[in-house]
Amino acid sequence: MGYGTVSDEQPVVRLQQVTKVIGTRTIIDGLTLDIPRAEVLGFLGPNGSGKTTTIRMMVGLMRMTKGDVLIGGHSVRTEYEQAIRHVGAIVENPEMYKYLTGYQNLLHFSRMVPGITSQRIDEVVQLVGLKERIHDKVKTYSLGMRQRLGVAQAIMHKPSLLILDEPTNGLDPAGIRELRDYLRKLAKDEGIAVFVSSHLLSEMELMCDRVAIIQGGKLIDVRTVQSSAQLAETSGPVVFEVDRPDEAVELLAKHEAARVEEGALVRADRDTVALINAELVGAGIKVYGIRILNKSLEDQFLEMTGGGQLV
Amino acid sequence: MYNFLQLVRNENMKIYRRIGTWIMFGIILLIVVGVSILSKAFDEGGGSMWTVMNNIESFTYLLITIFTVVVSAESVAGEFSSGTIKLLLIRPWSRSKILLSKYIALLIFAILLSLLMLLSSFVLNLILFGYGDAKTASDALGVANGSGPFSYMMQVYVLDYLGLIMIVTLSFMLSTLFRSGGLAIGLSMFIYFFGLIASGLLSMLDYKWVDYLLFLHLNLKEYLSSKEIAHGMTMGFSLAVLAVYYIVFVGITWLVFNKRDVAT
Numbered sequence: 001m002g003y004g005t006v007s008d009e010q011p012v013v014r015l016q017q018v019t020k021v022i023g024t025r026t027i028i029d030g031l032t033l034d035i036p037r038a039e040v041l042g043f044l045g046p047n048g049s050g051k052t053t054t055i056r057m058m059v060g061l062m063r064m065t066k067g068d069v070l071i072g073g074h075s076v077r078t079e080y081e082q083a084i085r086h087v088g089a090i091v092e093n094p095e096m097y098k099y100l101t102g103y104q105n106l107l108h109f110s111r112m113v114p115g116i117t118s119q120r121i122d123e124v125v126q127l128v129g130l131k132e133r134i135h136d137k138v139k140t141y142s143l144g145m146r147q148r149l150g151v152a153q154a155i156m157h158k159p160s161l162l163i164l165d166e167p168t169n170g171l172d173p174a175g176i177r178e179l180r181d182y183l184r185k186l187a188k189d190e191g192i193a194v195f196v197s198s199h200l201l202s203e204m205e206l207m208c209d210r211v212a213i214i215q216g217g218k219l220i221d222v223r224t225v226q227s228s229a230q231l232a233e234t235s236g237p238v239v240f241e242v243d244r245p246d247e248a249v250e251l252l253a254k255h256e257a258a259r260v261e262e263g264a265l266v267r268a269d270r271d272t273v274a275l276i277n278a279e280l281v282g283a284g285i286k287v288y289g290i291r292i293l294n295k296s297l298e299d300q301f302l303e304m305t306g307g308g309q310l311v
Numbered sequence: 312m313y314n315f316l317q318l319v320r321n322e323n324m325k326i327y328r329r330i331g332t333w334i335m336f337g338i339i340l341l342i343v344v345g346v347s348i349l350s351k352a353f354d355e356g357g358g359s360m361w362t363v364m365n366n367i368e369s370f371t372y373l374l375i376t377i378f379t380v381v382v383s384a385e386s387v388a389g390e391f392s393s394g395t396i397k398l399l400l401i402r403p404w405s406r407s408k409i410l411l412s413k414y415i416a417l418l419i420f421a422i423l424l425s426l427l428m429l430l431s432s433f434v435l436n437l438i439l440f441g442y443g444d445a446k447t448a449s450d451a452l453g454v455a456n457g458s459g460p461f462s463y464m465m466q467v468y469v470l471d472y473l474g475l476i477m478i479v480t481l482s483f484m485l486s487t488l489f490r491s492g493g494l495a496i497g498l499s500m501f502i503y504f505f506g507l508i509a510s511g512l513l514s515m516l517d518y519k520w521v522d523y524l525l526f527l528h529l530n531l532k533e534y535l536s537s538k539e540i541a542h543g544m545t546m547g548f549s550l551a552v553l554a555v556y557y558i559v560f561v562g563i564t565w566l567v568f569n570k571r572d573v574a575t
Contacts, residue, residue, distance in 0.1 A: 059401045060400070062572040080405070082403070084401055091398075094398075095394030099329055100324070104324065111317040111321055112404060113402060
């Protein structure tokens, strides 16, 4: 049994016109989205935009009013047991049985899926770094440890889709970084699709390949997240922080440099940045810093959702 | 399909890994031991192992009912209030089967409590009083029943277990409906004790609908000493009424649990 036993060609998950109506209110409105293998897809939206409701429908905790979700080609509506077989998830907080130990919790969930050996349990315990405390009762765990136990139960059965709702809640910066690295590794090495919801935009930027933005129950955009390294391949705005900005602007006239508060602003690609730097240093100007000004996801997101409702 | 028994094992683990459960077993054992020893100490020659066993059964079974209702009420509602229901349901099992595993674990728990009381009171009083050699329950206990005393006691336990199943099923339904353990415990206990107290009064009412009330049929062991109880009702009639209630309780429980959106 390996990760990603779903065939390579089709997307691991297909959301097809997923709609949820409660009373007269349309909570989720015709959501359509594919998640391919080996991708970390962020699910971004202000509070109350329908992130958790969507996730609940994907894992069958809530019924869809219209539409369907196919996981590995199986409908969550009509073939729930086959569809959910290859899904690992944390929905909202990783709530565990507090009166049981961490190990007993994992044992509990391992019994519900065939083929999980005790070696596999030990392996995931090691992986999430809970080896020392796994035989303690969960009620003695910190939030971060519960979160890691939650991740352990989600990956224990080697799912081809991992769904994490606000996974960085309650984690310290080191924990967030660890989780981020681990999710990226799972996606790249094991080819599993990872679906992460969050309102921490900066987190998403670092973690995800693509980001789907939802507002008021509607999908308003799906975009690729570009890393700063990728941005630098093309020409973009770059600020040089220097000790004598005016001189620098003059020197860099051929690059159409402009004077900004911190120094000189030019449009340049990766190689040009290096050349300009050499020029400045050659002219005896001290360079304190070189900063690539990319519009962050946060700016884009605020622009799109009109800000305001953000936490 | 992989092993359904694993689900029952899980539910058992969630019952027996709690300290409260062992306190319940401890209390039952303590009462059996305490009452048996006191009965022996203050025995004025009229007591036998059968009378003490019968006395213990008649009031300790109330306690077993309360304990089982508490565990049953927590069974579904506890998963909702702790939020673990979400992790429990997103597994390759239908909701019906998950619910069934919980229900079976509860019936096992009720049997274990009953067995503990039956065996401990039998063995202990056999030691304290020696084997009671009365031929019939009528000789041993003064009840109008011609079976042997041991077989009579077994019938008492089986009939009380049937009544217990009804209350447990009711509490299980309320637990599923309200997702609140406290409410399920309170309501089932109210219905149970109200029934115990009011059934005597109610049976004096000369209306036909009274015959169909649940609580008039929970004390089935009355039929061991008379063929008919109030209103000329027979055992067969009581069992039929209980069967209808049972089907309704189970039907509602499974329907609601399967249909409900989990939004806690």
